[in-house]
Amino acid sequence: MSVEITGAEITVRCLQEEGVNCIFGYPGGAVLFLYDELFKQEKVRHILVRHEQAAVHAADGYARSSDQVGVALVTSGPGLTNAVTGIATAYMDSIPMVIISGQVPTEAIGLDAFQEVDTVGITRPCVKHNFLVKDVAELALTIKKAFYIASTGRPGPVLVDIPKDITQHKTKFVYPDKVTMRSYNPVVKGHVRQTKRAADLILSAKRPVIYSGGGVILSDASTQLIELTKLLNYPCTNTLMGLGGYPATDKQSLGMLGMHGTYEANMAMQYCDVLIAVGARFDDRVIGNPKHFSNENRKIIHIDIDPSSISKRVKVDVPIVGNVPDVLKELIKQLKENKTKSDQSALKDWWKQIDLWRARDCLKYDRESKIIKPQMVVEQLYNVTKGNAFVTSDVGQHQMWAAQFYKFDKPRRWINSGGLGTMGFGLPAAMGVQLANPKGRVACITGEASIQMCIQELSTCKQYGLPLKIINLNNRYMGMVRQWQEFFHGNRYAESYMNALPDFVKLTESYGHVGMKIERPEDVEGALKEAFKLKDQLVFMDFITDQTENVFPMVPGGKGLSEMILV
Amino acid sequence: MRHIISLLMENEAGALSRVAGLFSARGYNIESLSVAPTEDPTLSRMTLVTVGSDEVVEQVTKHLNKLIEVVKVVDLNDGCHIERELMLVKVRAQGQDREEIKRLVEIFRGCIIDVTDKSYTIELTGTSSKLDAFLETMEKSAVLETVRTGASGVGRGDWILKV
Numbered sequence: 001m002s003v004e005i006t007g008a009e010i011t012v013r014c015l016q017e018e019g020v021n022c023i024f025g026y027p028g029g030a031v032l033f034l035y036d037e038l039f040k041q042e043k044v045r046h047i048l049v050r051h052e053q054a055a056v057h058a059a060d061g062y063a064r065s066s067d068q069v070g071v072a073l074v075t076s077g078p079g080l081t082n083a084v085t086g087i088a089t090a091y092m093d094s095i096p097m098v099i100i101s102g103q104v105p106t107e108a109i110g111l112d113a114f115q116e117v118d119t120v121g122i123t124r125p126c127v128k129h130n131f132l133v134k135d136v137a138e139l140a141l142t143i144k145k146a147f148y149i150a151s152t153g154r155p156g157p158v159l160v161d162i163p164k165d166i167t168q169h170k171t172k173f174v175y176p177d178k179v180t181m182r183s184y185n186p187v188v189k190g191h192v193r194q195t196k197r198a199a200d201l202i203l204s205a206k207r208p209v210i211y212s213g214g215g216v217i218l219s220d221a222s223t224q225l226i227e228l229t230k231l232l233n234y235p236c237t238n239t240l241m242g243l244g245g246y247p248a249t250d251k252q253s254l255g256m257l258g259m260h261g262t263y264e265a266n267m268a269m270q271y272c273d274v275l276i277a278v279g280a281r282f283d284d285r286v287i288g289n290p291k292h293f294s295n296e297n298r299k300i301i302h303i304d305i306d307p308s309s310i311s312k313r314v315k316v317d318v319p320i321v322g323n324v325p326d327v328l329k330e331l332i333k334q335l336k337e338n339k340t341k342s343d344q345s346a347l348k349d350w351w352k353q354i355d356l357w358r359a360r361d362c363l364k365y366d367r368e369s370k371i372i373k374p375q376m377v378v379e380q381l382y383n384v385t386k387g388n389a390f391v392t393s394d395v396g397q398h399q400m401w402a403a404q405f406y407k408f409d410k411p412r413r414w415i416n417s418g419g420l421g422t423m424g425f426g427l428p429a430a431m432g433v434q435l436a437n438p439k440g441r442v443a444c445i446t447g448e449a450s451i452q453m454c455i456q457e458l459s460t461c462k463q464y465g466l467p468l469k470i471i472n473l474n475n476r477y478m479g480m481v482r483q484w485q486e487f488f489h490g491n492r493y494a495e496s497y498m499n500a501l502p503d504f505v506k507l508t509e510s511y512g513h514v515g516m517k518i519e520r521p522e523d524v525e526g527a528l529k530e531a532f533k534l535k536d537q538l539v540f541m542d543f544i545t546d547q548t549e550n551v552f553p554m555v556p557g558g559k560g561l562s563e564m565i566l567v
Numbered sequence: 568m569r570h571i572i573s574l575l576m577e578n579e580a581g582a583l584s585r586v587a588g589l590f591s592a593r594g595y596n597i598e599s600l601s602v603a604p605t606e607d608p609t610l611s612r613m614t615l616v617t618v619g620s621d622e623v624v625e626q627v628t629k630h631l632n633k634l635i636e637v638v639k640v641v642d643l644n645d646g647c648h649i650e651r652e653l654m655l656v657k658v659r660a661q662g663q664d665r666e667e668i669k670r671l672v673e674i675f676r677g678c679i680i681d682v683t684d685k686s687y688t689i690e691l692t693g694t695s696s697k698l699d700a701f702l703e704t705m706e707k708s709a710v711l712e713t714v715r716t717g718a719s720g721v722g723r724g725d726w727i728l729k730v
Contacts, residue, residue: 120581125592129635132581149635182730183577183638308629311622 002174007136008033008167011100014143016043017175020071022062022435023047024055028075029115030102033167047435047464050456052079054428056086056099057454061432063095064415065390065440067220069151070097070432076104076164077115081122085422087157088126092419093241094218096155098146099127105165106134119161128156136169144179153186154306155218187305190322190330198276198301198318199334205274206346207353208234211257213286214241214418215279215304215324222246222411224328225278231335232342235354237265239280241418244408249387254354255363258286259555260400263362264354266553266561270295271353277302279324282314283419290314292560303327362553362566363404371546372521374398374473377528378405381443381471384528389441389469390433392416394426394450397479400551402445424453427470431457434466441469441532448474448501448542458511461538469531470540472504475547483550487565508540517542569598570624571616571643571650571720573728577636578604578611585634586613595619595627599652599695599717610638610730614650614719616695641728643720650720653690654698655680657712658705660687668705675701686711694718 005013011034015023022045027035038046049055052074059070070090074083080101090097104113120132129149131142139162146158202208210232216225222245229236229252236246237254246253257265269275269287275298280286287293290313302309302316303324310319320327365375378401381389391406392415393399399416408414415433417425430444451472461468473479481496505515514537518527524543531539553564576582583602590597598616605612617627624642631640643650660668665687672679672689675697681688691701695718702710722728 121584124581124585124588181635184635306633308626308633312626 002172004170005173006033006037006168006170007139007162008037010136010139010171010173011143011162011167012037012041012044013173014140014175015071016041018069018147020044020069023071023073024049024058024062024432025073026052026055026075026079028079028102030076030104030164031073031167033164034073034100034102034162046073047431047460049428049460051454052082053086053424054431054454054457054460056083056097057089057422057425057428058432058435059097060086060090060095061392061415061429062436063097063432064429065412065433066436068436069147070095071100072097073100075102075115076119077117079115080117080119084122084126085424087123087159089417089420089422089425090157091126091128093214093417094155095157096151097157098143098150099157099159101159101161103132103161103163106163107165109163119159123159126157127159130159130161132161133163133166136166136171139166140173140175141179144176145181148179149184153184187321188323188326190303190320190327192330194318194320195327195330195334198320198331199338200340201274201299201301201318202232202276202335203338203340203342205234206343207271207273207350208232208276208347209254209268209272209274210234210236210276210278211239211269211280212236212242212245212278213239213280216242216245217411219279219305219324220411221279221325221328224325224332228328228332231332233347234276235268235351237261237268239286240403240416242280243403243414244411247409248407249409256403257561259288260404260551260553262404263360263553263564263566264357266555266564267357268354270560270562273298275300277304278328279304281309281312284313287314288555288560288563289558292563360566364567365549369521369546372518372524372543374401374475374543374545374549375405376521377471377473377524377543377545378402378445380525380528381445382406384525384532385441385443389413389443390415390437392426392430392433392442392444394446394453395421395423396447396450396481397475397483397549397551398445398447398450398473400480401473423450426450427454427457427468430468431460431464431466434468435464443469443471445471445473447479448472448476448504449478449498455507458508458513458538462512465536466538467534467536468538470538472540472542473545474501474504474542475545475549476501477547480551486550487554487556504540504542508538513538513540515540515542517544519544568621568624569616569618571614571648571718572628572631572640573643573720574613574615574631574640575605575638575728575730576611576613576634577638578609579636582611582636585636586615586631589630589634590617593626593630595623599715601717601719607730614717616718638730639728641722643722646726647723648720648726649723650694650718651692652695652698652718653692653716654701655688655690655714656702656710657686657688659685659709659711661685664709671701671704677701
């Protein structure tokens with residue numbers, strides 16, 4: 001007979017059973033028993049953040065840069081509401097995560113108790129699923145389900161809300177090996193006949209493009225994507241979320257597509273005759289206006305694990321619902337067995353056309369500038385780290401320059417908030433990345449506006465000795481807002497200028513880290529090298545960059561992909 | 568176009584709010600919704616009437632299927648189906664009107680289930696359009712109160728929605 005243990009201990013034991021090494025959180029009244037149990041053991045390491053939003057972003061970065069489920073622990077009420085931004089961020093990018101939130105005791109629910117909030121109600125639209133545990137006997141199974149749901153199918157955050165009394169109640173602990181749910185059976189294998197149709201269509205293409213997204217990263221399908229692309233000798237473009245899925249330095253790579261994608265990628269998307277979409281969802285920042293994108297002569301194959309992603313914004317000719325690596329393996333097999341061969345001369349002409357578009361050199365910028373160009377900083381970062389760093393970013397111009405100028409050759413190296421576009425994501429996400437990859441070099445590319453949204457996490461970095469390298473592209477503006485105001489609002493820079501910025505060097509030093517201010521282009525490389533030499537220290541590099549620089553190419557909102565503004 | 572969607576879902580607290588929340592979050596219309604437990608008390612059966620283009624309704628069913636607590640979804644418009652709705656309507660019934668209303672109720676195969684000296688309460692079942700038709704035959708000012716359940720639907724013959 002096993003002894004009865006408390007709900008709090010059960011929760012911690014569940015985390016241990018799931019192989020969770022590291023969780024991110026912040027204590028409070030409703031989770032005190034949980035923290036007490038965490039205190040008594042050593043298997044699950046708890047990282048104390050300075051704000052719950054950061055706990056969730058850190059768990060998110062941890063998940064994105066590894067293949068594990070991220071875990072965050074927050075208290076009831078404000079603890080949970082602070083976490084909502086992080087949860088919504090993870091939801092939009094389909095990140096597997098389990099969030100455990102404390103709740104007021106069961107008998108106090110609904111009575112407007114201290115630090116009470118309707119957690120399940122507030123988070124419902126931004127989680128894959130959520131649970132309120134009402135009986136300690138259901139606790140272990142509920143946590144098992146949470147991990148199962150979060151990590152299978154199209155991944156996403158799952159929240160488990162645990163009232164305080166449940167953490168005190170006792171029961172026997174049994175952790176199920178596996179869980180089956182009659183209402184949740186995600187598809188894995190794609191439809192074989194559809195895959196055959198896709199193979200025929202792919203081989204009939206004269207102007208093909210492979211368009212791959214975050215689904216390739218999340219499902220670890222990079223190997224299969226490379227095999228497919230190499231087998232066919234077709235061009236491949238990655239979305240912002242898919243960077244690293246196909247190596248950026250390979251000659252078949254067209255770079256990123258979309259609002260700030262390359263000229264060649266966007267033109268190829270617009271004018272291809274067969275489009276092979278892999279784990280991507282045709283979102284508004286990627287294809288622009290669907291009306292401008294639509295083209296009767298273009299056939300679309302869409303591989304995705306989520307049926308609701310298919311034909312959502314763009315009508316698809318051959319949908320294949322399934323887990324991307326499984327579908328790609330089958331597709332590669334079909335292509336190899338298929339007697340038809342692709343039209344090599346048409347393909348040659350297509351590559352010629354692509355090379356002409358490439359020659360437009362859409363990412364050029366003034367390399368002779370006397371003021372630091374932000375693009376140059378990212379390029380230098382790439383050189384100094386030899387393309388091997390983990391790079392997180394916040395949201396705005398710096399994010400786009402990072403995506404354009406850091407050539408990601410491996411998946412799970414580029415960590416950014418693509419769907420929700422959450423400023424403040426970069427620093428806490430980098431903490432999670434560093435903890436998941438203790439030996440990795442982690443850079444956070446940010447701007448002076450974004451970084452201030454979670455700057456308090458410099459304190460967490462000090463506590464746990466996280467040697468992040470923060471690249472602050474400081475142009476004294478909310479750059480992307482300023483860019484839109486310049487282009488579309490008659491140069492009226494409404495509230496986009498920051499005229500009371502802190503001295504970032506002093507600020508960083510006050511947190512116990514190293515701060516640098518870099519004002520001349522010739523000092524950029526040296527500063528980066530010096531920073532990366534400081535292996536055990538966080539270095540905040542404040543680069544004073546050109547205030548007027550804009551991100552090009554740009555597809556204005558509501559326009560089509562071929563209607564780019566170029567330099 | 569009007570679609571009638573039938574679904575089976577776990578009979579759990581909060582499941583209904585997930586369905587309602589999905590519709591409001593994605594801007595879909597709910598014309599009516601009716602839900603109750605089935606012969607298996609762990610399952611609820613819901614009938615949902617929505618209006619939208621085929622593309623929109625396809626997305627609706629896909630998203631309903633994605634909800635973790637939803638076990639099965641069918642669009643009853645995909646095949647032959649039967650639908651019924653229950654209406655309770657309280658009408659002013661005085662003098663000569665009393666006989667006239669009684670005759671109308673008989674024509675619509677309804678029944679009067681509560682009577683006072685001033686009013687009748689009528690129970691009527693049928694398709695939603697039949698109930699609409701009944702209300703149209705009544706003089707507007709005579710209708711004191713209407714309560715409708717929203718449509719319930721079921722596939723014909725062998726078409727069975729079961730786990």
